[in-house]
Amino acid sequence: MSLKPLGDRVLVKPDEAEHKTKSGLYIASNAQEKPQRGEVVAVGAGKLSDSGDRLPIDVHVGDTVIYGKFGGNEVKVNGEDYLLMRADDIYAIEE
Amino acid sequence: MSLKPLGDRVLVKPDEAEHKTKSGLYIASNAQEKPQRGEVVAVGAGKLSDSGDRLPIDVHVGDTVIYGKFGGNEVKVNGEDYLLMRADDIYAIEE
Amino acid sequence: MSLKPLGDRVLVKPDEAEHKTKSGLYIASNAQEKPQRGEVVAVGAGKLSDSGDRLPIDVHVGDTVIYGKFGGNEVKVNGEDYLLMRADDIYAIEE
Amino acid sequence: MSLKPLGDRVLVKPDEAEHKTKSGLYIASNAQEKPQRGEVVAVGAGKLSDSGDRLPIDVHVGDTVIYGKFGGNEVKVNGEDYLLMRADDIYAIEE
Amino acid sequence: MSLKPLGDRVLVKPDEAEHKTKSGLYIASNAQEKPQRGEVVAVGAGKLSDSGDRLPIDVHVGDTVIYGKFGGNEVKVNGEDYLLMRADDIYAIEE
């Protein structure tokens, strides 16, 4: 099963908040804060302008993106956590 | 009796919050949270643009959709609970 | 006397919140909640677009409609209670 | 002296909240609530659209109108109370 | 010195809240309320529409106008109090 975002929405797989330490343990880098970085896994067809045209979306599947702390709605797909957010809530692409 | 949603509204039958256990009992998977997944059962004709045209709606009858926790207004049709929501409050389609 | 709603407004006669019991008594089905279902008794000429055109209204006199809990303003016409609401506050038509 | 409302504003003479009883006394029908019914005594030239055209107003001098409980600003003209309200705050015309 | 209001702003000289009594004393007619009536002493060139045109203003120098209780910003010009308000905050012209 997969999700097809609607309009100007984008499906993002957030980075894990855990990092493997040298000793092999997983620890949360910052338990207080949710990650603000993730990978785009699906992109909507774009928002409809008032004249009925689709406005293109600036991110593409596979992009590593930076987004706001409160960006997006959490959804679970096949047991994994994803975020569905509007393209405009994505701040930047890592290059 | 059935409902014809108006404008950019969509009628959604939310998934049951109950799941049958092996022993046959129905239990709520998460009593605190309402389901955010359902099936589209009726779609409006689309919102009127300021120039008088209908803007098409991206979901269709039969689509399984994901929507926000606070999306939609509850209505009872023939004793069953439905949600009437704006098409833009639907985040994604399951495929 | 009758009311002609203005612009995109619609006059709705809400369903009675009372139902006659077998013993003949009228009881409110749900004293806490106002009905969200009613019949359209008058429809405005439509909202003026910025270019001066009337945008058509999707409901017609006689339609049974579903509307929001907080939709509309109560008015009394000839001693009976009606609601004056904007057409966009009507969610759906019963068919 | 008279008032010429500006733009999409309308001058309304609210109904008296008092009614003469058979015995000749004047009593307020509902001391808690201001009247929501009145007569249009002057109408503005209409709001300017962004393209510089006047958008017509749907009420005319002499119309008996129904308006919201919180509609309009009170003004005193020649010692009498009037309401200056935007045309869109008028819900309906009595016919 | 004089003030030239900008855009859709208008300079208004509010009526004095004081009235001379027969005995020659000045008393405030209503100490609680600021006057809502004044004379237009200067008018801006009009707001720029998005297409770069000026939208005309409906009041002119010398008009006696009625405005809202909270309309405008107080400014002192040559020691006297004036109000600078947007033309849309003026409700009506006295005739």
Place this chain on the structure above:
Amino acid sequence: MSLKPLGDRVLVKPDEAEHKTKSGLYIASNAQEKPQRGEVVAVGAGKLSDSGDRLPIDVHVGDTVIYGKFGGNEVKVNGEDYLLMRADDIYAIEE
């Protein structure tokens, strides 16, 4: 060093809140209130309309302007206090 305001922003040097008394002392005329009068020292190129044109700004370098009590953001340039405000927050020009 100087500042070039962006878009519809204007750089204003506020009047000093202090006045020299005859005895040569500087006293604040009104310690509670910030000055609302100043001189325009730089003007942006104008806001971009949705069609990509610059909308002209009605104030020019050297104008003495009146602005709102809460208008603008304080910035320090070469140790002196200035205000950066949107052109629309300027009410009038002194002439």
Place this chain on the structure above:
Amino acid sequence: MSLKPLGDRVLVKPDEAEHKTKSGLYIASNAQEKPQRGEVVAVGAGKLSDSGDRLPIDVHVGDTVIYGKFGGNEVKVNGEDYLLMRADDIYAIEE
């Protein structure tokens, strides 16, 4: 790794809040306030207008800019703090 801001967003490297004293110590100039001055290190392609055109951005890489106290979202790139802000949140360019 570097960041490509999206739409009308701009990546800014804020000035250090610390200054080296003559004795070689770093002290914060004002511990209460974040710097409001920085250097533009990356600029988005511009916001899409409703007609699908990109609206140009008035700042360029290398510009020293002044921005609001609450402008932008903090992001860490290669261990250093940056701000991602909308171009309109930048007030002025230092020249």
